[in-house]
Amino acid sequence: METTLGLEIIEVVEQAAIASARWMGKGEKDIADEVAVEAMRERMNKIHMRGKIVIGEGERDDAPMLYIGEEVGICTQPDADKVCTPDELMEIDIAVDPCEGTNLCAYGQPGAMAVLAISEKGGLFAAPDFYMRKLAAPPAAKGKVDINKTPAENLKILAECLERGVDELVVIVMKRERHNELIQEIRDAGARVRLISDGDVSAAISCGFEGTNVHALMGIGAAPEGVISAAAMRCLGGHFQGQLIYDPAVVKTGLIGESKEANLERLASMGITDPDKIYTAEELANGKNVLFAGCGITPGTLMNGVRFFNGGYRTQSLVISSQSKTARFVDTVHMSGNPKRVSLV
Ligand code: VTB
Numbered sequence: 001m002e003t004t005l006g007l008e009i010i011e012v013v014e015q016a017a018i019a020s021a022r023w024m025g026k027g028e029k030d031i032a033d034e035v036a037v038e039a040m041r042e043r044m045n046k047i048h049m050r051g052k053i054v055i056g057e058g059e060r061d062d063a064p065m066l067y068i069g070e071e072v073g074i075c076t077q078p079d080a081d082k083v084c085t086p087d088e089l090m091e092i093d094i095a096v097d098p099c100e101g102t103n104l105c106a107y108g109q110p111g112a113m114a115v116l117a118i119s120e121k122g123g124l125f126a127a128p129d130f131y132m133r134k135l136a137a138p139p140a141a142k143g144k145v146d147i148n149k150t151p152a153e154n155l156k157i158l159a160e161c162l163e164r165g166v167d168e169l170v171v172i173v174m175k176r177e178r179h180n181e182l183i184q185e186i187r188d189a190g191a192r193v194r195l196i197s198d199g200d201v202s203a204a205i206s207c208g209f210e211g212t213n214v215h216a217l218m219g220i221g222a223a224p225e226g227v228i229s230a231a232a233m234r235c236l237g238g239h240f241q242g243q244l245i246y247d248p249a250v251v252k253t254g255l256i257g258e259s260k261e262a263n264l265e266r267l268a269s270m271g272i273t274d275p276d277k278i279y280t281a282e283e284l285a286n287g288k289n290v291l292f293a294g295c296g297i298t299p300g301t302l303m304n305g306v307r308f309f310n311g312g313y314r315t316q317s318l319v320i321s322s323q324s325k326t327a328r329f330v331d332t333v334h335m336s337g338n339p340k341r342v343s344l345v
Contacts, residue, residue, distance in 0.1 A: 006291060006319055008047045009118065010330050013295035014315045016040035016098040016114035018334070020297045021306035021313075025108035032105040036098035036114055036297075041065050041072065048088045049073035050080065051118070054126045055095035055224040066096055068126070091121040093287075095228050101199035105297050111199035112297035112305070117231035123287020125227050125279065128270060130256050130263065131245040132226035136204035136217040138162065142239040147278055151182060151218060152189035158216060166190040169215045172203040178252040179219045186218065204229035205294070205318075206301045208236035209327075214301060220245055230284035232292035235320040236327065240281035244272075290322040303329070311339025 019039035023032040037057055044051065051072040057063035066072075072094065075084040094116060099105055101112035117124060135147040135154070141161040145154040151171075159166045169191040173179050186193050194214070196203060200221040206214035226242040233240035246263035248256050257263040267275045295317040296303035303316040317330045333342055 005047070005049060005118070006293075006321060006324075006328075009116070009291065009293045010295075010317050010319055010332070012040055012043045012047070013114040013116060013293045013317055014332060014334070015043045017295035017297045017306050017315055017317075018313055020099045020105050020112070020114060021308075024105050024112075024298060024305075027106050029102035029106035033099045033102045037065050040096060040098040040114065040116075044072045044094075045074070047073050048075055048084055049092060050075035050084070050089055051092050051094045052121070053096060054093045054124050055097075055117075055227055057096075057098075058129065066098065092118055093121055093124050094118050095124050095224065095231065097201065097225055097228055099297065100201045100225060100228075100294075101297075103198045108298065109197065110298050110305075111196065111202045111300040113199070113202055113294045113300060113303070114297060115201055115228050115292070115294040117228045117285065118291045118293075119231070119285060119287030120289060123285065123290060124231065125284045125286070126270075127223040127227050127244070127284075128266060130223045131220050131251050131254070132223035132242040133220050133245055134200065134204065134217060134226055134229070135239070135241045136207045136229065136233060137239040138207050138210075138215065139237040139239070142237065145216070145239055147241040147243060151185040154216070154218075155186065155189045155191045162215065167192070170194050170213055171216045171218055172196055172200070172206070172214055173217075173219045174198070174200055174221060176219070176253055178250065182219055191215075199300075201225050201229045201232075201294075202300050202302060204240065205232045205236070205238075205292075208233060208238035209302065212301045220251060227284045228292070230279070230281040231290050232294075232320055234281040234285040234290055235292055235322040235325075238281070240284070241278055242284060243278045244275060246275055292318075292320040294318050307345070309339065309343040309345070311335065311337035312343065314343065314345075
């Protein structure tokens with residue numbers, strides 16, 4: 001799966017990021033998202049692959065592009081067997097978020113990214129459009145911290161695993177009313193909190209890398225993005241746990257269906273028999289091979305954002321592969337016009 005796909009997939013996230021970055025700071029989050037979706041889909045459809053969107057922009061009725069179930073890639077065409085190799089004809093599942101952190105992009109804030117995850121058919125959990133309680137931590141703490149433990153307990157374990165004091169830990173939490181108690185508990189335990197307005201995918205993945213000064217992500221964000229974060233953490237060997245949240249009263253902001261009861265019914269109809277199950281990274285991204293790709297839209301902890309110059313632009317992407325066990329940072333200069341000199345700034 002990886003060899004050629006890994007390279008082409010970089011262009012998919014790059015194109016989405018570039019399209020979205022043109023709308024950075026314009027206060028138009030829906031447009032920033034739409035153009036990313038369009039660019040991502042257009043580039044994906046030029047790849048020799050047989051892909052199916054399992055996490056996307058929504059169900060067919062409310063999303064015209066990259067909707068759940070949409071087939072993408074040259075090898076989904078009727079004459080595919082004539083133009084595609086047997087390898088390319090293997091079905092793959094794709095989870096996308098062409099503009100993760102639309103508000104961040106619209107208001108020129110750090111941390112917006114174009115992201116996706118790929119695995120063979122059935123290799124990614126098709127999460128409903130609910131919320132998810134998340135815990136992400138570095139590889140050293142994998143399987144040692146636990147979402148069922150209190151923040152204080154987890155911070156103590158994390159400190160031991162990283163051989164540092166609790167006061168030397170930084171936890172990212174999204175600034176939401178639902179997290180007020182959690183934030184207080186983390187502070188009371190002695191750790192420091194970095195509050196972000198949006199973009200918990202970047203926050204989760206940052207836990208996997210030393211040098212980001214991010215040691216854990218705690219709190220409730222969207223479930224589909226939780227699967228993409230889990231895919232990246234699975235590839236990195238980091239810790240990720242997620243639990244679906246189906247009760248609107250817990251979330252406080254945002255809509256997740258009409259009622260708790262209706263949401264529970266929806267989960268049951270999807271075959272989720274234990275709605276409170278805690279999923280690990282390996283369960284959310286359980287494929288044999290998993291690939292994560294992201295490209296910075298605005299500057300972030302992991303990657304720089306898109307920079308435009310006269311005659312071109314420059315992007316930075318990250319591709320993490322479970323197969324080759326690589327986290328590849330890719331810096332690309334795109335020459336769209338006739339630059340006087342190709343900028344390396
Ligand atoms: C947002 C967004 C995150 O979850 O917070 C969203 O910024 C859900 O939370 O990056 P709200 O509805 O409370 O805003 C994410 O999209 C991803 O988990």
